[in-house]
Amino acid sequence: MLPSAADYLSRHALAGSHLFVVFLAGLSAVLSLAHLPFGLYHTFAIESRFDFNRTTWRLWLVDRVKGILLSAAIGVPLLYAVYGFMALTGRCGGCGCSPFWSPCRW
DSSP: OHHHHHHHHHHTTOOHHHHHHHHHHHHHHHHHHHHHHHHHHIIIIIHHHTTOOOOOHHHHHHHHHHHHHHHHHHHHHHHHHHHHHHHHHTSSSSSSOOTTTSOOOO
16 A cells, blocks of 8 residues: 555655655554544543543644644654655665665665
């Protein structure tokens, strides 16, 4: 599944650092969506059952949006820095191998 996602992104004119960042951001978004029902259950079912929950739906949603924005503000530049470091050292940068699903050629 991961190679087909990278092929799809490559066909849409993404390469190098942009491919790296978009791929990992997309993977993070999919994993966040998978965790969403568990977060809802934890906040509104378990905590409410024991009277620990003071969170409203609006507050929960605003908190999630703030978390996404903060993750993007910190994570995207960090991903570009990681890719730049890998390209600078010659490890999985411009050699054509991908650090996601194939072993890197050190």
